[in-house]
Amino acid sequence: MLEAARRPRYGGELRVEMRASLRTPDPTEIPEDPSALAAQRLWLPAVFETLVRLDDHGQPQPWLATMWAHDTARKSWTFTTRKDVRFHDGTPWPPAGGSIVFPDDRPIEQILRELAGARNAITMRGADGTLLGTGPYRIAKWDAAKAAMLAAHDSYWGGRPFLDSISIQMSRSLAEQSNDLQIGKADVTEITLRDLRAAKQKGTLTSETPPMETLALVFENGRVPPNVRQALALAIDRAAIHNVLLQRQGEVSGALLPRWLSGYAFLFPAERDVNKAKQLAQQAAPVSFVYDRDDPMIRPIGERIAVNAGEAGIILRPGGNDVRLMRLPITSGDPWLALQDLARVLKLGPPATTASPYEAEKSMLDGSGVIPLVQLPRGWLLRSGVHNWPRFEEIWLDAGAVP
């Protein structure tokens, strides 16, 4: 096995494909579609930056702001801005005086968390109307929901990224992605968990996150009464889904946030109790059930859920919109930001920041009719020679990997 030289190589174009379709790069427009939201959260930092950024431990770190201080009365905060930051068209960013004052008397943890959120990214409209950021890549081309081309920002304050450009193909099915990787038309493609295991066994270069998706049943209207919802939660054999259908990948959970993020996921029960489910579901009306039959991972899970529900006396009928099997994205290393995005996807009000994350999550689960089932990692297949995916500014390609 060859040891790669440690120094990264400059140059080349990375070609990435994904299922999601992003209509706009604008960070203030939050996509409603969960997969588009996950894609936006993944790609935004490559182009747009915030005053504060979360590190690998979910802690806010200075980014475009280098330090902050409050006034004597603790009524406002002054953020010192980083020098030498330029927008993608070369316009200097740092505001006059080198600082930004926020009149805000909330605890600093809340302010920093909010500033790390994508919607607070620093943006500017260029003379031609193009959306400009300060990040390591600029948008060279944006074909809504189809394709994008990102080019290296040569005067990036953190140093020019190693890649010359990144091309992103959107709305590509898993089969199309797999084919493109095989014929050398793509360098990074998405992969299902089932195929990820096989790829790893074959020695193919892969990348995998901790669980970043919560697979959940989401009740989309108020037609299903609470006792039937509870019965359904108790009827589903999460362990069998995890052990058999997912080949032990991911984690069984009754929580929205995965354990690596919250540490308290075990507080939300995930055990099966068919007898109790039967009692609760007596004389329940049929429930319409929808899931993505084209998704090779979702389809067998949907079928298993229908069987489990039947064992408890609940008939799940295909179609309709009573309950939907959904992939809910975990979009942040901060529990609050992740809960905010989940609330948006679930069409709930924003979680109350006066409570603890546990209380906020509990309130979301108590009130909304969501049944979390399992938490799943995300996986990618990489062409040999792709390094540091998905840390965009640090990605580089071996000489042989450059198309």
Added chain:
Amino acid sequence: MIPAVSRGILLLFFCLLAGAETLDDAVAALAKKIAARLGPAEVARVTARNSSSLAAADAAKIQPVLNRALQRRVREPKPVDVAVTISENLRGYILVAEIKRGNEPAVEMVEFRPAPAIEAPRPAVSIESKIVWEQDTPVLDLAVIGDQMLVLDTFGVSLYSRNAGKWERAAAAPIPTNLRDPRGRLEVAGDTLTVHLPGLTCRGSAKLATSVRCEDGGQFTAYRNTLAPGEAFSIVDVGGDTLLAELDGRVHIYNAARAPQGVVDGWGSDFVPLTGCGGRHILATGGGDQHSADFVTLYDLVNRAAVRVSDPLEFAGPVTALWPVGEGALAVVRNLSTGKYAAYNLALNCR
């Protein structure tokens, strides 16, 4: 200085984050929270389980400490079960107490960060290292000349003078470098200083008495981390052959006619010649990435194959620069724990 901001309240965020600093603090904080949940006649009956990576010995301390902290004397005590789980998340450990009263248990939590790991002892090595300098800004090269030291970093060149055993900054010439994986070299000949940076060569006085003037071109490729010309990371001549760390991630050996003679695997992208202990050797970095600890190892080239002649000398982070200095070498290491850049003088121990 930020106007309208009172002194003494300048805070970096990490001082403000919620959560205890140590396990003892966390247990005390949790006991306080549990106590606040108990009624006047209620007494906590604590059980604890560890579902984290916390050492069993540390985890075992939690239950007795909590029991002691929650001890109270009441006439007709009503026991309340408190199940404590030691868990962990992205930020560190978390103590979760479920106070089981009624149908809906009350939950209290306290987070704490693990103590930093104790560094493993270094193995005996035949390469000796001595730390010369350490700073926050990436060091590209460093030269000590008598009681003076020149440090090239991503801001420029600084001249330090030794005063009562300490280095004090005497002068500075700003030549900012804004590159990922920046590289640079200092050359001092008499009173003349030459600074090599990607796409630039700068000259001035070694005492920085005059301004440093820069012109395009030089040893390093512009906007890249390679040596120019040839686009290699390292180049060393050994016995008529030339070794190049090339962009394909391998070290290639060429003869004087530039014909390929072989390939060396297992080295990083930085290597330098090192003289001593009976010959001319090559000191090479390991093959880790920029986020892992690295090491240097001494090799000989025998029949155009690399033969290891020393134990690896391990560092607390990646080696970001390795340059020959006299008969030894200078290694710059980014300490993964502190984030600081430390420059080491490396020499051979022939014993």
